Amino acid sequence: MPHLHTFHFDIVTEYVRMNEQQPKPTPDDIRRTFTERGYHVDCYIDYGFYNSRRCHVYSIPFDNERMCHITHGFPGGMFINVRILRMKDDFYSFEHKFFAQVSRSFPLLSRLMVSNLKEQKEKHLEKSSIIDFSHLIELECPNVHIDYVEQFLFDSNTRLSCLNKIYISYEQLASVTENFTRRTTDINCGKLKHIIFDQNMAMVHSKDYYLYFPLLL
Template identity: 45%
Template sequence: MSQLEKLTVSLYVHGRTSFIDGTHLNNNIISKMPYLHRLNFDIITEIVIINNEYLPTSDDVRRALIEKGYNVDCYVDYRGIERGRCHIYSVSFTMERMYVITNKFPDGIFMNVLKVYVSDSMHSLEYDFFVRISQAFPLLEVLTVLSTVNQQKPTNELDEYEQTFSIIKYSHLMILDLISSHIDYSKQFFVKASLPRLSTLEIDYEHLVNVTEDFTNNTARANCANLKNIIFRKKPRIVGKTFFTYFPLVLKINQVENC
């Protein structure tokens, strides 16, 4: 290991008493690999119980690496005064998948990322967050959104600026998983987004009925034109003819495994 020149690290860790931060990476990886000249990493620490009075900031987390010349970014979030979560990653991101754990995800451009998993059980994910996601991952093909927190500003209440740029384009998105999300996020994607290549959708059946207005809404229909696979949490007992008229390329419907 000490002879390595390049290293890629992807970690998801929970249940610690401190974040995996720049100091941790320097002391436990970088300092032990004298030949290392390229480090790519994507590290999340969640459910971190911090007993110190001082809660680390994003600057604290990345400082040790920035001082050594590494180009990194991170964001942190806290529930109450102790329980925290942190995501630190190299800006020259080479991996094809990234986990986004909170709506505090900052700006950036990640041309290599094709799959994104978004999860936030503490805060709502608003319109501007999804704008950042579409801009940060321009080649995104697979997106999972996991949040049961309703949006604070529904799609029909966007301000004048947001209305001007209201349609968010996901030009390459083919697979969208909303099956464990609040209905607001189904509305976000089918009313305020353009999904020209969407072919697989995971969603709650009742949410789909709602956002398509019982399979009559033309705006949502445009995003369903290329759908071939629809996966529901629970398969409906009966679907009417309008369902298959609305989704002309769908031959059968499926149910999430082990549901």
């Protein structure tokens, strides 16, 4: 490709099984491999079960509007162009401080997809600050532990001033909002215009439901 002047990339190898006798490459080893070829990158490595590894390598600065899904191993940085992000981890939980890091790293994020069935380990610790996702319009969390619904909807945890669409489990939403009466969740729910439930079925909602979501379309 003789006319290619710039090459930006976002590469993930998904939990490749490695021989136990092979030396484990470090993030510095991988960065050096790209740097020697003239590419500026950052990366991180996740270690799963049965000696499997996942590696995520991406260009710095990062110009894409979407990034491959990140895990708990994501080291942070500044990604001013990213608007769409997926967070997924099968082995480790996402804690409050990690979501705070994500909000700082992706300040203009408008759509966030979260997938994690691991219970938060630090949810009972005192939170030092409220996380602000000031541009987040759409949140997808149909496949999560209920801790993450609380993480986003409790106004003591997170501020979602622009959220108008959510994809979620009906049972989890009803539980966290205490059947659509809870005051600690009504601020982040009050501007919702679209709620998509993971069950494909017709539902008859209570009066409290419609009072709780007054802007639903």
